[in-house]
Amino acid sequence: MSAAHGSTPFGHWLAGARQAARQPAAQSRQALLAAGQVVGSVAEGFLEQIGASRAIDKRYELSKTEHQGAPAWHLQSPPGGATEALNALAAVLRGAGRCGPWRNEQLAVCNPQGDVVATVERGAVRVLGIATRAVHLVGLAPDGRMWVQKRALTKPNNPGLWDTLMGGMVAAADTLPQALARETWEEAGLRIEALAGVAHGGHVLFSRPSREGGGVGFMVERIDWFRAQVPDGLEPCNQDGEVERFDLLSLDSLREQVAQGAFTLEAGLVIAGFLGA
Template sequence: MTAAPAPAWVAAARARATCGPAAPRTPLLLGGERVGSVDAEVFAKIDFKCLLYERYQLSIVEHEGAPAWALPAGEDATAALNALARALRAAGRCGPWRDEQLAVCGADGRRLATVERGAVRVLGLATQAVHLVGCTADGAMWVQQRAFDKPNNPGMWDTLMGGMVSAADSLASAVERETWEEAGLRVAALQGVAHGGHVEFAQPSDEAGGCGYMVERIDWFRAQVPEGMAPVNQDGEVARFELLPRTALLERLARGAFTPEASLILAAALGW
């Protein structure tokens, strides 16, 4: 059966997701490999003495015919990046501090280092996330309303589960951990768990006073929640859950009640 044509909001949402930076950004290199980018004005206002105190040097080099900021690679890469994150935090140019490390990878996917999660947007570092689309046997869909004290998209609607892949996670372990923490469900108890696809973002982020840049791949999964089973939040990051029939889901999507990430994932899950 062919899916119905996608509504107009889908194309607009996909265009916003990959619109690129709103202001010029300078490449950030780690040992000569480009791993991210920074707002051209940000580093000019940061006191980097703390990096020198810790024996790490942030320098301007030429990369592909243009200036770039560079940090050393090797054993000191993680320590250097986290020293940079602390400098950004001290200057008020960092996202919410999580005490959670995310992987920093080269263009080929090799892990080069890890860094505090709060610094990834201002440094334009690529991140990875997972989401779970949870349905019932009759086609209704479980969705969550994000807690109103969340730093990003508070109170908006989301998929059953969505979370970041930490440096300690694999995709599978991230799905298992986040599904329990956000929904109180064990993946092993769900039916028909399968990888549904992925969506990608490359767009401005309002973190750190609007100087952030979101580069993210989200792998999404689908599963059926058995009859008699309902999600119960465990970590305080969800205000409530609702089980929506298809018509209610489509109406809520059309009026922009879902996060940008959830909107694109649900569009894909609906066959658009």
């Protein structure tokens, strides 16, 4: 970020936003292993507090162990059963009222090398410190203005804030291009093949405390963002009820509203990447 940008309201916002996106956990966390591999982390004392070891399905064993000389939790299951075991643990969290919003949506669970070892309910990923992936689309009109959406007031996270044209999670069944196409249709009613100049623009990394689970969550996420032009004659139209409305903003107005906190942190940082800030 240039000195000139740093002295503007948008520059001040961006400096704070980048710091907010990369924060240490609010509590000490312990590694969570499944299928013998590290897949996430949990707040120290949390699983004992909710009696998770006693409450989990008897086909699986959740036990305190060590990993690389530090306390850790190991979720053991029969061969090939890591997905079922993790979802059984997610059900325990839900039963204790210490889970994020339940979506009936499976997200990929990866080891530190990025290999998928299981899937788990989306509502449990923050509490279990499981890394997730998301995708955003920066949609431009031919005149250079940017299409943005106002999130529905019924959204569980950041209701009523502004967002990019599309932002959504990458489900376990999706490749990144599939997630881009699916979410663009669901949120904006646009087919990717009808857009011009679709291209990967970059990514944003998050690691910060999460309020989910009563404040014991930790968000670890990579957001890949794409850019495209929405041709004249096409306008976004929400399909899934998660968007209140769409609008077109000039880039100057966009910077101003992002700096005022009108956009989600994720969307603001994606927009900053698009603007080259």
